[in-house]
Amino acid sequence: MTTTTTTTTTPHQRLATDGRSRERNPRSVIFLVALWLSLFIALLTLLTLIVSTFIDGAGRLDSRLFTEFPSSRPQQAGARPAILGSLWVIGTTAVLAIPLGIAAAVHLEEFADRHSRFNRFVEVNIQNLAAIPSIIYGMLAVGFLGLLGVANKNIVIGGAVALALLILPVVIISTREALRAVPRELRQGSLALGATGLQTTWRITLPAAIPGISTGTILALSRALGEAAPLLLLGALVFVSFDPNGLLSGFTTMPIQIFGWTNNPQAEFRELAAAASLLLVGILLAMNALAIVIRNRYQRRW
Amino acid sequence: MNPTDRTLEPSVKEAPAHAAPTTAPSARWREERVTKDAPTPVLECVDVDVRYGGFVAVRDVSLPFGHNEITALIGPSGCGKSTILRSLNRMNDLVDGARVDGKVQYWGQDIYGPGVDPIEVRRRIGMVFQKPNPFPKSIYDNVAYGPRVTGMDVDSMDDLVEQTLRRAALWDEVKDKLKQSAYGLSGGQQQRLCIARTIAVEPDVILMDEPCSALDPIATLRIEELMVELRDRYTIVIVTHNMQQAARIADRTAFFTADVDETSGDRTGVLVEFDLTSKIFENPSDSRTEDYITGRFG
Numbered sequence A: 001m002t003t004t005t006t007t008t009t010t011p012h013q014r015l016a017t018d019g020r021s022r023e024r025n026p027r028s029v030i031f032l033v034a035l036w037l038s039l040f041i042a043l044l045t046l047l048t049l050i051v052s053t054f055i056d057g058a059g060r061l062d063s064r065l066f067t068e069f070p071s072s073r074p075q076q077a078g079a080r081p082a083i084l085g086s087l088w089v090i091g092t093t094a095v096l097a098i099p100l101g102i103a104a105a106v107h108l109e110e111f112a113d114r115h116s117r118f119n120r121f122v123e124v125n126i127q128n129l130a131a132i133p134s135i136i137y138g139m140l141a142v143g144f145l146g147l148l149g150v151a152n153k154n155i156v157i158g159g160a161v162a163l164a165l166l167i168l169p170v171v172i173i174s175t176r177e178a179l180r181a182v183p184r185e186l187r188q189g190s191l192a193l194g195a196t197g198l199q200t201t202w203r204i205t206l207p208a209a210i211p212g213i214s215t216g217t218i219l220a221l222s223r224a225l226g227e228a229a230p231l232l233l234l235g236a237l238v239f240v241s242f243d244p245n246g247l248l249s250g251f252t253t254m255p256i257q258i259f260g261w262t263n264n265p266q267a268e269f270r271e272l273a274a275a276a277s278l279l280l281v282g283i284l285l286a287m288n289a290l291a292i293v294i295r296n297r298y299q300r301r302w
Numbered sequence B: 001m002n003p004t005d006r007t008l009e010p011s012v013k014e015a016p017a018h019a020a021p022t023t024a025p026s027a028r029w030r031e032e033r034v035t036k037d038a039p040t041p042v043l044e045c046v047d048v049d050v051r052y053g054g055f056v057a058v059r060d061v062s063l064p065f066g067h068n069e070i071t072a073l074i075g076p077s078g079c080g081k082s083t084i085l086r087s088l089n090r091m092n093d094l095v096d097g098a099r100v101d102g103k104v105q106y107w108g109q110d111i112y113g114p115g116v117d118p119i120e121v122r123r124r125i126g127m128v129f130q131k132p133n134p135f136p137k138s139i140y141d142n143v144a145y146g147p148r149v150t151g152m153d154v155d156s157m158d159d160l161v162e163q164t165l166r167r168a169a170l171w172d173e174v175k176d177k178l179k180q181s182a183y184g185l186s187g188g189q190q191q192r193l194c195i196a197r198t199i200a201v202e203p204d205v206i207l208m209d210e211p212c213s214a215l216d217p218i219a220t221l222r223i224e225e226l227m228v229e230l231r232d233r234y235t236i237v238i239v240t241h242n243m244q245q246a247a248r249i250a251d252r253t254a255f256f257t258a259d260v261d262e263t264s265g266d267r268t269g270v271l272v273e274f275d276l277t278s279k280i281f282e283n284p285s286d287s288r289t290e291d292y293i294t295g296r297f298g
C-alpha cells in the first residue's frame, strides 16, 4: 500500500500507453491460434457427424423405430428389441456395478490403511483397469461364463457382467473422488459425537458425496450404453425378433443393431442405422445432461 | 505492532477488539468462583507426551481439569494446545502417525488403557471445532444426530432437541426453521448449533478448540456467555488465542510454550504454568508467562 502512494507521487517511469500488449507478441499469437484451431477442428468434426447423421436418419426417426422388430424389409424394420435390450443390459449393469463400485471405493477411501503395500497396489491397478480396451472385458466375460459352463453366452446377464467389469474402475475412481471432496471436518464432527466409523460413512460422508457419485456413475453408464465390442465378442445377435424378457434372455443392443444395419448394402438400412444413431446420441446427451443437472442442483457449500 | 508481536499473537484473524491485550483486564474481572485448592479432576493428563511420527509435539504434560470448571489453554502458535486437546478425547487416534504416551485419566480411569473404546470416550468427552462444522442436514437433524447414533434412550426427540437448543441459547432464533438446512445460519449461530449438537449427547466434558476465532465480537460474547452458563453442568476445556477471553471466562489457565531443541531445531510444546486465571494474569510465577500475557515474548 505504501509503495503505491510513493509511485504515484514520484513516478520513476510512466506506464506505456501505446496500447501494445505483451500478450500480442508473435509466439503468443501463434499459440492462441493453434489452441483455437484445435477446438475448431474438434467441434467441426462433431457437428459434421451429427448433421450428416441427422440428414440421413431424420426421415426414419418415427414410431416404427420404437415399435417394430428388425425385418428384411426396411420399411417395416424397427429397433424395438435393441432398445429394450439396451435397457435390460444397462439396468443390470447398473445393479451390478454401482453397489460394488461404491463399496470398493468406500473401503479404499474411508477404511483401508493407505500405507499398506497391498492397498497401494490395488489403487494403481484400478487406475490401470480404467484404461484397458473394452474388448478385453468381453474376453474376460466369455471366459468367466465358460467356467460356469454357460453355452449360450449371448444373454443379458453375460453382457451386463462384461459391461459392469468395464465401468467398475470408473465408478470406483469417481466415487473416491466424490468422497475425498467431503471435508474432513464433517467426519471429525461426527466421530467427536461418539459415532462409529461406519455410522459416519453411512449418515454423513456418503450422503454428502451423492452428487459426485451419481454424476460419475451416470457418465460411466453412458459409456457402457455406447459399447458394442465386448457384446459382439459374447456373440450378440444383430437380428433379434423377440423382446428380451429376463436375465437369461438373448438380446441385442442399440450399438449392435446399428452395426448390423450399416453392414447392409441397402440404402434404406443405412437410413435406419442413422435414425437409431440419432436416438442413441439423444439418450447419451440426455444422460450427460442429467449428470450436469445433478451436479449443479446438489452442489453444496460446506 | 512490531513483527514479533505478530508471530506471537496469531489471532490477527480474530476480532480486533479482542486482539493483543497488553494488561490483564482486571476491571472486568469476574467473581472468583474457584479456590486455590487443586481442582477435583474429571479429566487429568499425567506425564503425557504426544508424538507425530518421530516428532515430539508436546512433552511431559501433567494437568488436571476441574469438575464444572472452565480451563483455558493458552500459548503461542505451534506449542501443542490443539494436540493436547485432541489427546483428551482420542481424536488424535484419527491422525496418521500420532502417538500418545502417559495417561489421560477420566475419573481416574486411563482413556488409553487396554480395552477402552475410543467411541465411548468421545461420547463422554465431546469436542467443538475451530471452524463451525454443522452437518449438511436440517437444524433439527444436526441436534438429533448424536442421540441417534449413540442409541440414547430418548422419550421424545422433539423435546430433547428443544431443550438442547434452549440450553445452547439458540432456540428463539431457530424455532421456526428447525427443518431448514443448518447452512442457512450465520457463523455464530452455526457454532452454537455445534455446541448444541455436542451437549445433546450429555457429555461430561466439552473440549473447544478456538471456538470463536471465526466469529465477530458479538457472536464471541454470546458463546462466552453460553460457556459460562454451561459450566454448571459440564467441565469445559477451551483453547484460545484471545487472552481477554481466557481472563473473562476461565477459572484456571494453563500456559504452554514451545521449547526449541538446539541441535535438531524441533519445537516441542511444554506446560509452563497452570494456576487460577487471576494468578496467571495478575501475578504469574514464571517470567515466560508474564512476557507472553503482557505481549513481550522472547
Ligand SMILES: Nc1ncnc2c1ncn2[C@@H]1O[C@H](COP(=O)(O)OP(=O)(O)OP(=O)(O)O)[C@@H](O)[C@H]1O
Pocket: B010, B052, B057, B075, B076, B077, B078, B079, B080, B081, B082, B083, B084, B095, B267, B269
Ligand atoms: N497432524 C499432524 N501431523 C504432524 N504434525 C502435527 C500435526 N498436527 C500438529 N502437528 C505439529 O505439532 C505441533 C503442535 O501443533 P498444534 O496444532 O497442537 O499447535 P497449537 O498450539 O494448537 O497451534 P495453534 O495455536 O496455531 O493452533 C506443531 O509443531 C505442528 O506442526
Ligand SMILES: [Mg+2]
Pocket: B081, B082, B083, B209, B239
Ligand atoms: Mg491449534
